[in-house]
Amino acid sequence: MKRDPLPGLTTAAPARGPAPRTWAWPTWKQVWFQLHWFIGITAGTVLVVIGLTGALLTFRDELTDLINPGVRHVPAEARPMLTPQQAAQAVRMAxxxxxxxxxIVYSEAGSAARVGLAPLPGQARGESVYVHPYTGAPQPELAGDAAFEWIEFLHRWLLLPRDTGKPVTGTLALCLLGLALSGLYLRWPRRALDWRAWLTFDAHLKGRPFLWALHSVAGTWALVAYVIFTATGAYWAFESVRGTVDGWAGVQRPAREAVGKKVKAPGAAKGPPADLTPAWNTFTQQAPDWRMAFLRFTDKPGDPVQIAWLAADAPHPRARSRMTIRTDGTLAKNEPYAAQTAGARALSTIYPLHVGTYFGLPGRIAMMLASLALPGFAVTGWMLYLKRRRQARAARAERARLGQDIPAALGVAPVLVAYASQTGQAERLALRTAAALQAAGTPADVRSVATLTPADLAGYRDALFVASSYGEGEPPDGARRFTRLLDDSAATLPDLRYAVLALGDRGYPHFCGYGLALDARLAALGGRRLFAPVEVDDGDAAAIARWSAALACLGAGPLGGCIADPATDEQPWQSWPLTGRTLLNPGSAGAPLFEVVLAAPTDLHWQAGALVEILPPADGTAGSLSPRSYSIASIPADGAVQLLVRQVRHAQGLGVASGWLTEHAAIGATVTARLMPNPAFAPADADVPCIFIGNGSGLAGLRGHLRARVTAGRHRNWLLFGERSRAFDTLCAAELHRWADAGFLPELDLVFSRDGDGYVQDRLRQRGATLRAWIADGAVLYVCGSLQGMAGGVDAALAELLGRDEVDALAAAGRLRRDVY
Structure with a gap:
């Protein structure tokens, strides 16, 4: 009796609610993940403001000079520059x-002196006046200086009063530290000692993997800068931190009240100004290699001149030496930077580290870029967060639909539908899978693998796993415990039949790594595959449709319905003689393509679209290698298994499997092989029109279907096939034209890109009207060939011609079937 196929995964009506969701303790990684996101979405916006303002302040001097040419720097002249006494006198006169x-004076020729004035009543600090270094004329006021003062106020205190703003910005600095360290923990790669795993970024990624990689790799690059930002920021923001650090350094600072008292001096002079000439003469004798000198003094008789100065070879801009010189020129105290305590020298590096000047221009550029990156982290973080929320909402909606009350088949054991999800996509697909099963009368228990143990699996006869890969093919956070238990389990699962839907992204080196590892481990424990793992590249709808089509094969009731069918049962490995090998494209600019013939056992039967797994011989270094899959280009009536194998050549030489089949293996040698079902690419059940689209070695799967339909007398076939050159790449041309002449290929489009025909997808667009007519007549589409280029191009062309919703509907109904690689 023929069973009704299961609906596509978009079917909403389930039979009964899922099993109760068992709560599991969150892992440390989940805790850190939630902390990372919480800080990011709460403090992230304000950190963007601090980052942007910090980036502007990093090059404040250069921007100021750009806005004010000729104010702080004038053309150098041959005459001496003003002494501090002359600069001070010029301002006193003005x-x-x-x-x-x-x-403040500089030794660099053409640098204007900067003279500071006492604050007026009500002012926190006085103004500065720049003086022409040769004429003594006051320079114009700096345009934009007030704006930079406002930006600095925003950066340091968020425009709040100082006593309020300091702890606020300090707390935000600690939040940035939490984001940096939690991000480091969350992205810790499997190959922690490989610098490429930390610092390289694959620009070919797309979608969520692109955002995640950009977010995490850029965060790693900026990590050191953020640790410096936060440590130095906390030092200034919290008096307790500053006092503790100063105590460790052995440095005592004057109380804040005393400092405040000094800045409240009246604005008008009360006595004759001090003469700086004797002190300056002494200073230049003691420090002939000075680069910058900052003189501070009062008009009170007897008060000495305090000079903080920077040597030409100073390690950073705050490595300042100090002198105290009496007004008569007597040296009272000399404290070279090198003679200061280690603690004092360490404290002097805090500001240069914060702004990057400690490392010169490269350090400033690095700190600026790290500051500018904060908006990027906020944007990518929000995009990842919102996408995760959408996935979670979609999963909740699926659960709500799954809870609707539709009767299930009586006496039917439930199927376990387990998911390992990082963002919610796997959970949503698991719920849609359960809905499709239950709508066909098969009850399903939907559970996260976080709530499962290997012993739980023994309680089910059939299980379907939807498994995401995280990072470099690793299990999602919630699946780590289950994976560890499964790896350590000594029990076997001989009664378990299972299938895996593996989610991943081909941009990563370990595509669908966790799903494939889970499939292999279940097989090693004795489980039997219902069908081969279905790999989904970045949510590819056609791949999910293959999963839907494979489930449709399973029918209503228990999943054992398909197990008895030899075409879907996993076959044992056998030795098949290699009886023929023919080069199909001599002279082609492409890699050689061979027809390889294997003598399969006479009692072996398969459906068109099935696969053969070839086990390459051991290469002497890696031991036994993983099997390679090839589409069968023949049907059982041909009496042999025929393959179309493209010879692959790497920098190290020929590919192991393709090289063995096309060159190294002698005719008559045995090949270790076995038949593999491919239900997602199975023949249509009825005599409906079929459209076959492919390129290159993808002709193999299409040729098997065409041979089966010709044998069955089904004429409504259309082949669109692409290769390089008509002169050298007309594969199986005699057979194709023979079918066309006999009426079995009323539509035959052979497209050769190097002859100016374009590509298969281009021909498909040109024949859009015919395509729509065939689809309206119930046609089933088969696509076989390379994933990169052809398959994507065909998918885009179909969406343009039919509409994306119609393409998805065709896939869900099993009328779009793909076998791409």
């Missing part, structure tokens, strides 16, 4: 009512 408190 502002006789104000008291001069400091002078």
């Amino acid at each position: 502002h006789p009512e104000r008291r001069v408190t400091s002078v």
